[in-house]
Amino acid sequence: MRNYGGLVHAVGAFAVHRGGNFAILFGLAASVLALAAGFSVNISQLYNARSSLQGVVDAAVTSTARDITTGAIKEADANRSVKAFLDANDSAGILQPGQVTLDRLIVDKVAKTVQVDAHVDVALFFPIFGTSDTRRVTASTTSLYSDKTIEVAMMLDVTGSMAGQKIKDLKTAAANAVDSFLGNQDPAKPRVRVSIVPYANSVNAGQLAASSVYVETNANQRKQAPGNASAQPASASPRPDNCATERKGADQYSDAGPGSSMVNRDFLLSGFATNTRTAACPVAELVPLTANAATLKNVIKDLVASGGTAGHIGVQWTWYMLSESWGGVLNASQRPAVADPKKVGKYAILMTDGEFNLSYFDASGVDGVYNDAGKEATRTAATKLCAAMRDKGIEIFTIGFKLDEANAVTTLQSCASPDRGSVKHFYQAADGIELDTAFQTIARNIETLALTK
Secondary structure, eight states: OOOOHHHHHHHHHHHHHHHHHHHHHHHHHHHHHHHHHHHHHHHHHHHHHHHHHHHHHHHHHHHHHHHHHHTSSOGGGHHHHHHHHHHHTTTSTTOOTTOOEEEEEEEETTTTEEEEEEEEEEEOSSOOTTOOSEEEEEEEEEEEOOOOEEEEEEEEEOSGGGTTHHHHHHHHHHHHHHHHHHSSSOTTSOSEEEEEEEESSSEEOGGGHHHHEEEOOSGGGOSOOOOTTSOOGGGSSSOSOOEEOOOOGGGTTSOOOTTTOOEEEOTTHHHHHHHHTSOSSOSSOOEEEESOHHHHHHHHHTOOOOSOOOHHHHHHHHHHTTOGGGGGGSOGGGOOOOOOTTTEEEEEEEEESSOOOBOSTTOSSGGGSBGGGTSOOHHHHHHHHHHHHHHTTOEEEEEEESOOOHHHHHHHHHHSOOOBTTBOOEEEESSHHHHHHHHHHHHHHHHHHHTOO
16 A cells, blocks of 8 residues: 655645745746846836937937038038037937037038037936946937039929919929028028929020020021021011020030020911910010029919920920020029039929920921821920930939829920939829929938938
């Protein structure tokens, strides 16, 4: 017979002592859990402090670099600017006022960078094992600034299909874009200048017409125009208007100045405008490069919709407004800078609400101005001009507004420069809000590109 007495005795003994064993085990477990909880809280505290500090330092450096770029402050003012920003934002997140310490600021005038190193000393919620009750958290940020100037030419569609709410939306978006481009800079030494080129049946060259537009008075003159230094019987006063159509001949797809050949005012333009009961050219004149926002916005607010979509003529004049070759017929403040990618960024924004649908240079009569006459599509002339612009270093952004034509989308995609990283170059807008957003996004992207080495 088996002896169960020893087993019963052992179990009983364990029962007598199990309370003390469990208490010890529980105490140890509780201590470990408390340490783990405290450690976790500290880690979270330090992470949040580092995140807050990094955000403040990033913003301070970015803001300072932007202000140096726009001319709002000088390079020598960087230290004061960073300190002021840190002082104003030192309670961000879980940071305490006066907690952020600026360790180092370096302005590298060769690399065009602003570097800031900073730290905060964080008082830990749960000091462990007699260690220091504070931990130092550091952050470092480097941002590019630029002394590069920026030239932007905006081609604006004011054709008949833009009438009503669409032209209102364009006025709002274009005016806001002007503010974004020209705001916060030294007016005495502007870094950014903007040109606008409204287009429809043609472009209104305004005061430039006298020195750059050759008025054809008969069908025999529908050929390459002479240079503006040549005798100009057809361009002599009185002029019917300041309308300009396409160039003809060897200079059609170039940015050669009007000294090489003037831009034609096609003989067919007046008849086409009469037949279609539209304005020969937009009421709004083009505006060469300027840093005067009021000048640009005064033209924008008076935009009137009328006419067909001679988009290639708008592209042509957009290029001219960015071309140093045209400096000879422009006032000193309007002249484009000599092309140098290290010193100047040149950008075109081409906007339309439909397919480019008319051209004069390849029409044999008034009835052949529209594309449906069986001639080469106008978009072909536009894309040739776009390709030539890009070859000259001009970066092109395009915006389609309420487009419902596949060819129009293809034209804008073909004209746009290739995307660079997150910077898109072709946009579609379905309403006024999206149109405004497209212009604002392009404005930000142009600033980003200007700061890209």
